[in-house]
Amino acid sequence: METEIIRIGRAGLDREEFTEAEEKALLRAGEIIRVGGLVAFPTETVYGLGGDALNPGSSRRIYAAKGRPSDNPLIIHIDRFEDIYRIAGQVPEAAVRLAEAFWPGPLTMILPKAPEVPPETTGGLETVAVRLPSHPVARRLIRYGGGYVAAPSANLSGRPSPTVARYVIEDMQGRVEAIVDGGEVGIGLESTIVDLTVNPPQILRPGYVTEKKLAAVLGQVAVDPAVIAPGGEAPRAPGMKYRHYAPRGELVIVEGEPGKVAAYVNSRAAEERAAGHRTGAIATKEMHGQYGTDVVKYIGNREDEETIARNLFAVLREFDDEEVVKIYSESFSSEGLGQAIMNRLLKAAGHHVVRV
Ligand code: AMP
Numbered sequence: 001m002e003t004e005i006i007r008i009g010r011a012g013l014d015r016e017e018f019t020e021a022e023e024k025a026l027l028r029a030g031e032i033i034r035v036g037g038l039v040a041f042p043t044e045t046v047y048g049l050g051g052d053a054l055n056p057g058s059s060r061r062i063y064a065a066k067g068r069p070s071d072n073p074l075i076i077h078i079d080r081f082e083d084i085y086r087i088a089g090q091v092p093e094a095a096v097r098l099a100e101a102f103w104p105g106p107l108t109m110i111l112p113k114a115p116e117v118p119p120e121t122t123g124g125l126e127t128v129a130v131r132l133p134s135h136p137v138a139r140r141l142i143r144y145g146g147g148y149v150a151a152p153s154a155n156l157s158g159r160p161s162p163t164v165a166r167y168v169i170e171d172m173q174g175r176v177e178a179i180v181d182g183g184e185v186g187i188g189l190e191s192t193i194v195d196l197t198v199n200p201p202q203i204l205r206p207g208y209v210t211e212k213k214l215a216a217v218l219g220q221v222a223v224d225p226a227v228i229a230p231g232g233e234a235p236r237a238p239g240m241k242y243r244h245y246a247p248r249g250e251l252v253i254v255e256g257e258p259g260k261v262a263a264y265v266n267s268r269a270a271e272e273r274a275a276g277h278r279t280g281a282i283a284t285k286e287m288h289g290q291y292g293t294d295v296v297k298y299i300g301n302r303e304d305e306e307t308i309a310r311n312l313f314a315v316l317r318e319f320d321d322e323e324v325v326k327i328y329s330e331s332f333s334s335e336g337l338g339q340a341i342m343n344r345l346l347k348a349a350g351h352h353v354v355r356v
Pocket residue numbers: 072073074075110122125127128129151152153190191193204205236237238239240
């Protein structure tokens with residue numbers, strides 16, 4: 001299949017001033033979705049792989065394009081709050097309050113599903129995941145695509161979610177009708193998922209909208225224990241049980257006081273080098289100069305965790321070009337945005353943590 005690449009310029013991304021050619025291309029992309037095709041596009045979290053959520057054939061194609069197990073449900077993206085009533089069987093008052101506080105934005109709500117949503121889209125579940133994103137390109141495409149766009153992250157299953165179009169092209173070229181290139185995304189981690197079908201509401205996947213921010217609106221909020229803990233109970237978001245984000249080298253998280261972390265990484269790196277192996281480190285600005293691994297990748301600044309969230313997936317992908325056998329990463333606090341960062345990093349490392 002020939003994949004069309006649609007590029008959106010800065011004015012469209014910053015001020016929603018789309019050129020006539022861009023507007024036409026987005027209308028064409030919307031039409032592709034309406035007739036059952038697939039279009040990858042930027043959102044404020046990561047790039048999504050979009051298809052018509054109310055068309056079972058489109059959902060089947062999404063699973064096939066990603067190589068994703070079909071019991072892993074898709075999030076339905078909408079463009080107007082009132083559209084939620086067609087896909088949710090019930091919209092509790094808490095959902096309205098969350099929407100007022102965080103939509104448009106990086107929050108997904110789990111609600112009872114309406115009959116109109118095909119089981120293919122919800123992986124056979126009786127609940128549905130809904131989000132109203134803020135990215136101007138995503139919003140237009142949802143509108144032009146019929147109003148209900150299922151869009152999981154636009155990566156091959158198991159790989160890090162794409163934060164730039166280059167990685168979408170790498171994974172999806174030839175598998176989808178079009179890819180909209182809208183530059184680098186802003187947040188870099190997938191949406192927070194909160195389940196409103198249980199009491200108290202429960203966070204199934206941490207994200208940019210933190211536990212604290214949700215608690216301020218909901219009063220009480222629980223966290224699925226599987227979010228941070230390895231093994232144990234099965235996570236309640238089916239997708240969270242799969243190995244995710246894995247780079248090709250073996251990733252190890254090293255936890256401890258900064259000087260000790262660097263000393264540990266450097267001694268292991270020396271051993272690996274003696275055995276003829278290349279190694280890498282994932283380093284914050286604060287520690288960047290201290291590692292003697294063959295490759296050192298900058299992930300961001302501890303004082304501004306948003307930089308770490310934005311760079312994490314790209315750094316994991318970049319290591320695939322480095323032929324390193326071991327990658328050592330610093331660890332982050334599990335508070336605030338750190339909860340989402342550590343959740344993704346732990347999955348990428350298969351929960352391999354060394355304490356020094
Ligand atoms: P992705 O679209 O790649 O960000 O993945 C979507 C995530 O949402 C996966 O982890 C799914 O398991 C989760 N999800 C989608 N729908 C539901 C649902 N109805 N109940 C629980 N989790 C869901």
